[in-house]
Each structure stands twice: as C-alpha cells, then as structure tokens.
Amino acid sequence: MKKVYLFCNAGMSTSLLASNMQKVSDNHNLPIEVKAFSDSKMEEIVKRENPDVILLGPQVKYKYQDTLDKYGDTGAAIEVINLEDYGNVDGERVLKRSIQLIKGKGENK
Secondary structure, eight states, rough: OOOEEEESSSSSTTTHHHHHHHHHHHHHTTTEEEEEEEEHHHHHHHHHHOOOOOEEEEGGGEEEEEEHHGGGGGGEEEEEEEEHHHTTTHHHHHHHHHHHHHHTTTTOO
C-alpha cells in the first residue's frame, strides 16, 4: 500500500481533496492510502508512517525547502500541490500526479 499524505495549516482544507483522491483510488482499486494532516504534525506523521509522497497545500508552499531538507532523504517524493488543482479540489489530477511521483517521474525522486 502506497501512502500519499497531504499537509496544510490546519489539515482541514486538504481533507476534502484527500477524500476525493481516496475515492478515485478506491474506484480504480489502487493500493493507495490518501490522508490529510496539519503541517504541525508533519514530523510525527512522517517518522511514524513513512509516506511515499508528501504533498504540501499551496498555503504552506513556503515550507517546501524545509520539508525537502528534512525528509528528502527518506525516499518520499515531496511537492507542492498545483494551485489550480487544489482550488478545484481535483482529486483525480492530484492523484495522477502522486502516482507519477511514486513511479519516480517527479523532480525529487
């Protein structure tokens, strides 16, 4: 099971997006778990769960470099969610991008 975890300020704004992504994953019988969390819990969650993909909400884009520095060597792909996809709550597009990252087609893999 691959783990795609989304992080934002409070974890609430990405919850709907994560839910949409999980529905798409489930509808296609993909072995992917999608969850959303507050960025304040990132260290705890990453250490405990070892996600395959760490996605940052656009509102915490400023934490990208710090996240990359801290967790880039864990093997997790790290990226900021596309603003348009985030705004449209486009679970399918964000999930497709996550799968690309898992397959190593992202810039940080």
